[in-house]
Amino acid sequence: MTTITTTIPVQRVAKSRIQETDFNNLEFGKYIADHMLVSDFKDGKWHEPTIVPFADISVSPAMLSLHYGQSIFEGMKAFWMADGNINIFRPHKHSARLNRSLDRMCMPIITEEMFIQSLHALVETDKEWIPKSEGSSLYIRPLVFAFEARLGVKVADHFKFIIMNSPVAAYQPKPYRLKVETKFTRTAEGGTGFAKCAGNYGGAFYPTQIAREEGFDQVLWTDHKEHKYIDEVGMMNVMFVINGKLVTPQLTSAILEGVTRDTILTLAKDMGVQIEERRVSVEEIEKGLKSGEITEAFGAGTAAVVAPIAVIHINGYDHQIPVAGADSFQSKVKAKLHNIRMGLEPDIHGWNHIIRVK
Known part of the structure; x- marks a missing residue:
């Protein structure tokens, strides 16, 4: 166990690159802030981090x-x-x-x-990089990977954090057109x-590329066994409003437990919306889209928060989903989440980690 016993040391840049950044045209992940936090795991323990x-x-x-994929x-x-203040x-x-x-x-x-101390220290150091336009944010990417140099197949002894x-x-994609995948897993x-x-993402590129070409x-x-049950959409969790209920696939060892997923489910309960976490079959989605019982479908993830779905392609047919209006669940829950993050509504669940600069 590593406990940070001192203030994390900071070696500041001689000249900031912030003036080279076009904050009016921020492509996702294009610009990296001035500093990074680094820590090494060696000799059986994590060493105290530094900001450089x-x-x-x-x-x-x-x-x-690079060879055996120990990277998360x-x-x-x-x-x-x-x-x-900063949240x-x-x-x-x-x-x-x-x-x-x-x-x-x-x-x-x-x-x-x-x-959390590492996050706090780095964000505070690079606070000028947090954009101020509506819906914008500072995306934070923690990364851990095996750093040891050796060709033998083994669990590494040296890691970098x-x-x-x-x-x-602000993430503003057009509503997604989705293809139900029944070949690749x-x-x-x-x-x-x-x-x-990392490997989960690399392995998904090929089938996603085929879908985009289509x-x-x-x-x-x-699911990998029968391709009969829904898992996820892209790299997000997926949610449906079916007969007024919020329905999402139950978590398994094959599904990433999204933080945004958990947030939306919690807020749905606060809003009095009935939720169901269960197996969701492709057949149920197909029937629900035909009958109109499904009134909303959207992805939930850190980047987009809520990503509306316009089309789901099943068995050679494009099923259209109504455009989500201001009164839709996804619009209301997105607005509520935004207000909690901004401090405009009470943070009753203790989700906000505040860096006080005021």
Whole structure:
């Protein structure tokens, strides 16, 4: 166990790159803030982190993570609040998921204290990089990977923990056109689907590329055994409003436990909406779209928060989904979540980690 015993040391950049950043045209992930936090796991323990100027690092071509895939990450956000303070949203939940991923990949756990203090220190250091336009945020990317150089197949003894920040604009995609995937599999129960590890994303590129060539934006993943039950949409959890109830696939070891998913389910309960976490069959979705029982479908994830779905392609047919209006559940829950993050509504669940600058 590593406990941070001192203030995290900061080596500031000689010259900031913030003036080179076009905050009016922020492409997701294009710009990286001035600093990064770095810590090494060596000799059986995590060493105290430091904040240094963001820069390339030197790695060996024999680095184990390049060969055997010991690499996991998280994605989260920080915002300027209405009162001028900074909010890192749900770091405790992200810490728990990070550690589930680390455990599954035989990587050393990072204490919640170390994780949250590291986030706090880096975001505070790079606070000028948090954009101030409506809906924008500072995207935070914690990353852990095997750093040991060796060709033998083994669990590494040396790991690196890095956090970097990137200013991002409000995510405003057009509603998604989805293809139900019945050939390829993102993951399988008993595998690494619940972990946020790099290989899950690399393995999804090929079927997603095929779907895009066919005119779709993403795939709607199904179970690995029969391709009869819905898992996820792209790299997000998926939700449906069916006969006024909020329905989402129940978590399995093949599905990533999204922080936004948990947030929306919690807020739905607060709003008096009935929720169902259960198996959701492709057949049920097809029938519900034909009958009109399904009135909304959307993805839930850190980047988009809520990503409306316009079309679901099943068995050669495009099923249209009504456009979500201001009175839709997804619009209301997105607005409520925004207000909690901004400090405009009470944070009754203790989700906001506040950095006080006022």
